[in-house]
Amino acid sequence: MELKKELWTEKDYKEFITYLKSIGDPKFISFSKKIIKEEVDMLGIKVPVLKIIAKQIACGNYKSFLKINQNHYYEEVMIEGLVIGYIKEEKDFDSYLDPFVKKINNWAVCDTCTANMKIIKKNPKKYFPILKKYIKSKEEYQVRFALVCFLDHYKESQYVEEILKSIRSIKIHTYYIDMAIAWLLCELFIHHKELLLKQLNTLPLNTFTFHKFVSKCCDSYRVSKEDKEYLKTLKNNFEKTI
Numbered sequence: 001m002e003l004k005k006e007l008w009t010e011k012d013y014k015e016f017i018t019y020l021k022s023i024g025d026p027k028f029i030s031f032s033k034k035i036i037k038e039e040v041d042m043l044g045i046k047v048p049v050l051k052i053i054a055k056q057i058a059c060g061n062y063k064s065f066l067k068i069n070q071n072h073y074y075e076e077v078m079i080e081g082l083v084i085g086y087i088k089e090e091k092d093f094d095s096y097l098d099p100f101v102k103k104i105n106n107w108a109v110c111d112t113c114t115a116n117m118k119i120i121k122k123n124p125k126k127y128f129p130i131l132k133k134y135i136k137s138k139e140e141y142q143v144r145f146a147l148v149c150f151l152d153h154y155k156e157s158q159y160v161e162e163i164l165k166s167i168r169s170i171k172i173h174t175y176y177i178d179m180a181i182a183w184l185l186c187e188l189f190i191h192h193k194e195l196l197l198k199q200l201n202t203l204p205l206n207t208f209t210f211h212k213f214v215s216k217c218c219d220s221y222r223v224s225k226e227d228k229e230y231l232k233t234l235k236n237n238f239e240k241t242i
Helices: 009-021 028-034 048-057 060-070 074-086 088-101 106-114 118-122 122-135 140-154 157-168 175-191 193-202 207-219 225-241
Strands: none
Touching: 009 060, 009 074, 028 106, 048 060, 048 074, 048 175, 060 074, 074 088, 074 106, 088 140, 106 140, 118 122, 118 140, 122 140, 122 157, 140 157, 140 175, 157 175, 157 193, 175 207, 207 225
């Protein structure tokens, strides 16, 4: 199907859904649902294929596509987020960002689309205050979106203090939020070990999150054997204080 269009019509979109269904793999649906663990309708299309589709759409009139996108299937939401990530015009990206973030209802869409948002990476100073607003949300995936953005696009040392402050401001804790915190702390440890260790004991981490943080560091080839042993001692001391 031709995906780079000058204009998307309702007829085009119906053909698009038919096309997506034709390339879906029913076997992949059962696998995906096991790891996503959310009730979503799926067609069974792998992420690399979805990225190719989204990139082709983004090269055409993506505005008309995003206007009629229906978001019934998991893949439709994923494609919407990926298309937004491929947008090069900052004003357009800004207009689509918030409505999309509020549609996110699983970790896979969140993490895949967040990593693809190159405009945030190119202009981190502008988007940091926006992410700090999401971090204070009471919606699970808005919080995770901000955390994963920090992870993907904010590796520079000048953001570490503010990221740690943001973690302290989180109002809700769920499995997917705490997993994102652990993952983020692991990255901060890898890139800014001394900065993180100075404030680690000031963070309001529960046992699950702290254990996952240490586990992710111990699983990483970017963390030295000596640092892994040290983190294990912190884990043991953490267990003694709870």
